[in-house]
Amino acid sequence: MRRAELLMAAVLAAFSIYLMWKSAELPVGWIPGEGPGGGAFPFWLAVGMLVCTILIIIRWFRRADEPARSTDAYMDEHALVLFALVAGSLAVTIGIIEVAGVYVAIPLFLIFYLRVMGKHHWALIGSIAVATPVILFFFFEIALKITLPKGITETWFYPLYAMFL
Amino acid sequence: MEILSFLLDGFALAFEPLNLGLVILGVILGLFIGAMPGLGSVNGVAILLPMTYLVPPTSAVIFLGAIYYGAMYGGAISSIMLGIPGASTAVATTFDGRPMALKGKGDLALVAAATASFVGGSISVVLFTLFAPPLADVALAFSAPEDFALMLLAFATFIGLGGDDIPKTFFSIFIGLVLSTVGLDIISGEPRLIFMGLPGFMHGINFLVLAIGIYGIGEMLWTIETTKGTMEITHANITFRRIGKAILSLKSGIKTMVMSSFLGYFVGILPAAGATPGALMAYGIAKGTSKDPESFGKGNVKGVLAPEAANNAASTGSMLPMLTLGIPGSPTTAILLGGMVIWGLDPGPMLFVEHKEFVWGLIASLYAANFFALVINLSFIPMFLWVLRMPFTILAPIIFVLCIIGGYAPTQDMHDVWLMLVFGVVGYLMRKLDYPMAPAVLAIVLGPLAETSMRQSLLMSSGSFEIFFFRPISGTIMVIAIFLLILPLLHSFNRMMRHRASRWPL
Numbered sequence: 001m002r003r004a005e006l007l008m009a010a011v012l013a014a015f016s017i018y019l020m021w022k023s024a025e026l027p028v029g030w031i032p033g034e035g036p037g038g039g040a041f042p043f044w045l046a047v048g049m050l051v052c053t054i055l056i057i058i059r060w061f062r063r064a065d066e067p068a069r070s071t072d073a074y075m076d077e078h079a080l081v082l083f084a085l086v087a088g089s090l091a092v093t094i095g096i097i098e099v100a101g102v103y104v105a106i107p108l109f110l111i112f113y114l115r116v117m118g119k120h121h122w123a124l125i126g127s128i129a130v131a132t133p134v135i136l137f138f139f140f141e142i143a144l145k146i147t148l149p150k151g152i153t154e155t156w157f158y159p160l161y162a163m164f165l
Numbered sequence: 166m167e168i169l170s171f172l173l174d175g176f177a178l179a180f181e182p183l184n185l186g187l188v189i190l191g192v193i194l195g196l197f198i199g200a201m202p203g204l205g206s207v208n209g210v211a212i213l214l215p216m217t218y219l220v221p222p223t224s225a226v227i228f229l230g231a232i233y234y235g236a237m238y239g240g241a242i243s244s245i246m247l248g249i250p251g252a253s254t255a256v257a258t259t260f261d262g263r264p265m266a267l268k269g270k271g272d273l274a275l276v277a278a279a280t281a282s283f284v285g286g287s288i289s290v291v292l293f294t295l296f297a298p299p300l301a302d303v304a305l306a307f308s309a310p311e312d313f314a315l316m317l318l319a320f321a322t323f324i325g326l327g328g329d330d331i332p333k334t335f336f337s338i339f340i341g342l343v344l345s346t347v348g349l350d351i352i353s354g355e356p357r358l359i360f361m362g363l364p365g366f367m368h369g370i371n372f373l374v375l376a377i378g379i380y381g382i383g384e385m386l387w388t389i390e391t392t393k394g395t396m397e398i399t400h401a402n403i404t405f406r407r408i409g410k411a412i413l414s415l416k417s418g419i420k421t422m423v424m425s426s427f428l429g430y431f432v433g434i435l436p437a438a439g440a441t442p443g444a445l446m447a448y449g450i451a452k453g454t455s456k457d458p459e460s461f462g463k464g465n466v467k468g469v470l471a472p473e474a475a476n477n478a479a480s481t482g483s484m485l486p487m488l489t490l491g492i493p494g495s496p497t498t499a500i501l502l503g504g505m506v507i508w509g510l511d512p513g514p515m516l517f518v519e520h521k522e523f524v525w526g527l528i529a530s531l532y533a534a535n536f537f538a539l540v541i542n543l544s545f546i547p548m549f550l551w552v553l554r555m556p557f558t559i560l561a562p563i564i565f566v567l568c569i570i571g572g573y574a575p576t577q578d579m580h581d582v583w584l585m586l587v588f589g590v591v592g593y594l595m596r597k598l599d600y601p602m603a604p605a606v607l608a609i610v611l612g613p614l615a616e617t618s619m620r621q622s623l624l625m626s627s628g629s630f631e632i633f634f635f636r637p638i639s640g641t642i643m644v645i646a647i648f649l650l651i652l653p654l655l656h657s658f659n660r661m662m663r664h665r666a667s668r669w670p671l
Binding site for chain 2: 001004005008012019022023025026030036038039041042045046048049052053055056059065066067074075079082083086087090091093094097098102106109110113114117118119120124128132136139140143144146147148149
C-alpha cells in the first residue's frame with residue numbers, strides 16, 4: 001500500500017505537469033481588459049493538481065495518512081488476478097467492438113465472464129448470451145434509433161434494417 | 166395558495182399514464198439497484214441515463230427521480246439482510262439493522278426502514294414544495310458573479326464538510342475541472358487540451374463518460390474485489406400480519422423519524438454533503454438524545470429509523486439547490502443536472518419561469534414515487550430478498566455491457582468507450598488509495614458553468630476580482646466558501662497548538 005501511494009502520487013504529479021505544458025498551447029496569462037486567456041483555467045488547475053500531489057508526497061515521507069502507513073498489500077494476488085481478468089476482458093471486448101461490432105463482442109464477453117468467472121451452466125450462459133444482444137438491438141437500434149457499432153459485420157444487418165426500420 | 170394550484174397542475178402531469186408508469190418502473194428498478202450490494206442511486210442514474218432518450222425529457226427526469234427515490238429505500242434491504250450497505254447512504258442502517266436481523270427481527274427492521282423512509286420522504290417533499298419557489302425567486306436576481314460564488318461554495322463544502330483526505334479531495338476537484346475544459350475553449354473557440362491530437366477530444370469529455378466509468382466500471386471492480394462473491398443472507402420471516410404489527414410498534418419512534426427527516430433535509434440541501442453524512446448525523450443524534458444510548462448498535466429500532474428517514478429526506482433536499490440554483494447537492498443530482506442540460510432543461514431559477522409544468526410535474530412525481538416506493542417495498546420484500554441471492558457473477562457482466570453501451574450512446578463515438586474504461590480503471594486504483602471520486606464527477610458537471618461564469622464576471626469587471634466580493638449576495642457566499650476552504654487548515658492548526666501545549670505545559 002505504501003509503495004502504491006507514492007507511485008500513484010508520482011504518476012499524478014507527472015500527469016499534472018503534462019497538463020500544464022499542454023494548456024500552455026493557448027495563452028495562459030492575463031489578457032489586459034479581458035481577463036484570463038483560454039489556457040489559463042486548465043493551466044492553474046493543473047498547478048493546483050501538482051501542489052496536491054506534492055503535499056501527498058510530503059505526507060508520505062512523514063507517514064501522515066492511512067495508505068502511507070498501511071503495510072497491507074495494495075492488491076493481494078487474488079485481487080490482482082480478478083482485476084486483470086475483468087479489466088483485460090473489458091479491453092479486449094471494446095477492441096473486438098472496433099473490429100467486429102457489439103453483436104460479436106458482447107456475446108463473447110458474456111460467455112467468457114459467465115463461464116470463467118461465474119462457472120455457470122451452459123444453458124444459462126447460452127440464454128443470457130443470446131437474449132442480451134437481441135434486447136440491445138430492439139431497444140437501441142429500433143426504439144432509440146441509435147446505431148451501435150458493427151464493424152465488419154455491418155452487412156449482416158441489412159436484411160434486419162429492411163425489416164424493422 | 167398559488168403553490169397549491171401549481172402543485173395540482175403538476176399532479177395532472179405526473180399522473181399521465183406514461184409518467185405514472187415510469188414512476189412505478191423507476192421505483193422498482195431503484196429498489197433493486199439500491200438493494201444490490203455496492204450499487205446505489207448514483208450508479209443506477211449514471212448507467213441508466215443513456216437509456217432514457219426513449220422518452221421525452223420531462224418523463225426521463227421523472228423516471229430518474231423515481232430511481233433515486235427507490236434506491237434510497239432499497240439500500241436498507243441489503244444493509245439489514247446482508248450486513249453490507251446497499252449503498253453508501255445506507256451505511257448507518259447496518260449499525261442496528263444487522264444486529265436486529267441476527268436476532269430474528271429482520272422483518273421489523275425492514276418495515277421500520279420502509280416506514281422511516283416514507284416519513285422522511287413525505288416531510289422533505291412538503292418542505293421542498295414550500296421552499297423551492299421562494300428560493301428560485303431570490304435566485305432570479307443572480308448573475309455571473311453569484312453563479313461563480315455558488316460553484317465555489319459547492320466545492321468548498323466538499324473540502325470543509327466532506328470528511329475525506331484534504332489534498333486528495335482538492336486533487337479530485339481539480340482533475341474533474343481540468344477534464345471539463347477539454348474540447349473547444351468556450352470563449353475564443355480554439356481547440357484546447359486535445360491529447361495526442363486525437364479527434365475524439367474535440368467534442369470534449371461528456372460527463373457521462375466519467376460518471377459511468379467511475380460509478381459503473383470502477384464501482385463494479387471495487388465490489389468484485391471487496392465481496393469476493395461470498396455473502397451470508399439472514400433469514401427473515403415475513404407475513405402481512407407481522408408487517409402490520411411491526412408498523413404499529415413503531416409509534417415510539419415517531420419523534421426520532423420527524424427529527425431525522427428535518428435534519429436530513431437540511432444537510433441534503435448543502436452542496437456536496439448529501440445523504441451519507443445526513444444519515445450518519447441523524448444516527449449520532451438519535452443515539453445522543455436517547456435515554457438508552459447503550460442499546461444502539463445492538464439492535465435498537467431507532468438506529469434504523471433515524472438514518473433511513475434522514476437519507477430519504479436528504480435525497481429530496483439535494484434536489485432543491487439543483488433545481489433552483491443549478492448547483493447539485495449530491496453526486497446523483499450532479500448527474501441528473503448534467504442530463505437536464507443535455508435535454509435543454511437548464512437547471513436554475515429560470516427553470517421555474519420557463520419550464521413551470523416540468524418543475525411542478527417533477528415535484529408531484531416525487532410525492533407519487535414516495536407513495537409507490539412504500540407500497541412496493543412492503544409488498545415485495547420477499548422478491549428483493551430473492552434478488553440478493555442472485556449470484557454476482559451474473560449481474561456483473563450485464564452491468565458491464567450496459568456501461569459499454571451507455572458510454573457509447575451519448576456521443577456515438579468509440580473513443581468515449583475507451584476513455585470510460587480508462588476512467589473506470591484509474592478511478593478504481595485511486596479509490597483504493599482513498600482518493601474521493603464524487604468531487605471529480607461534480608466538478609466535470611459544474612466545470613463549464615464555473616469557467617463561463619468566472620470569465621463572464623471578469624469581462625463585466627474588465628478583469629478585476631473585486632466583482633466577486635463587492636456584490637452583496639456573491640460577497641456573502643464567497644466569504645462562507647472561503648471559510649469552509651480554510652476550515653481544515655484551522656483544524657490542523659488547532660491540533661498542532663494543542664499538541665505543542667501538551668508537550669510543553671505552561
